[in-house]
Amino acid sequence: MSERFNVLPVLRGHWKGLTDGRDTTRPRADIVARLSLLLPVAVFALMLGRGGRLAAPAALLTGVALMAGGMLSAFTHLSTLRLKITEWDSSGGASRFEVERGMLDETAAHLLTGSLVCAFDAAALVIGMNVGATKAGQLQGFWAALAAGLSSYVLIVFIFVIPRLYSAYVEINNVSSELNGFDRSKRRKG
Template identity: 85%
Template sequence: MSERFNVLPVLRGHWKGLTDGRHAAQRADVVARLSLLLPVVVFGLMLWREGRLAAPASLLTGVALMAGGMLSAFTHLSTLRLKITEWDSPGEASRFEVERGMLDETAAHLLTGSLLCAFNAATLVIGMNVGVTKTGHLYGFWAAASAGLSSYVLVVFVFVIPRLYSAYVQINDVSSELNGFDRRRRNRRR
């Protein structure tokens, strides 16, 4: 297989990124990994219950926008990662080791989400040409596959948002008054 089409490193990075970073040794984040069963359940239910997608064209638009947004976030992320590398002094321990790990993990998640959006778009386009009812509803395998892929992308999106926010807060040293991770109440001025 040509390495040009090999997406396995991206998927492996996505899987490896589903770890619980609160421990010295890397441990699997069981809850995050189990949440990836949700798309399998959605796919199965759609097939079993003969589910239909009433507006596949709208879903295709949303998938395309999501792919673009994730790729855009990835480019911003890679720029931020480069800045961290520039800020660190050669030969010294990194001040941003945790943040660097979060950015590396998030990059794999964003690229996996973008890749799945592309697969979902292809599934929708093919399905809209071979698996549509007279009323324009997508049905059967194509509807189930699209619903499963869309669910997976949603789960990945939910993974990514807190990681991006956490990296932003830590790298930019956001004040405790505005830091959402700081549970203290904001001082109110009268």
């Protein structure tokens, strides 16, 4: 197989990124995150088993396309930020951004996986709308179940990415405790 079509490293990076990143010396699997990836399988099975339909597949296709574009755009910004960290730490020695670097690396794999799943989701929706739609334009059967499962996977990946991006932003930019959402102290009144 041509390496050009090999998406396994991206998927492997996505899976490896589902760890508890607080301990960079011995990362442990984040069981809850990994188990949450079973939710799209359950959505697929429920939709298929119960004869579920998607009433507005075109709207879902639009949303999937926007998510793919947004994730790819976020990846470009993320890789620029990662490059900046590498430049800041070019002096060698221990990095003060080691945890943040790991979060950015993990998030890059999640963003690319999300974009890839969006592409498969869009393909499933387009094919389904052409071979499995009712006269009323609803998507039904296997194609509706596949699109629902893939869309729920994209949603989960999106939810994974947001806290990681925010955490990296807060740490790298040294956001004050008054505006830092991770700081649980009460805001001081001025």
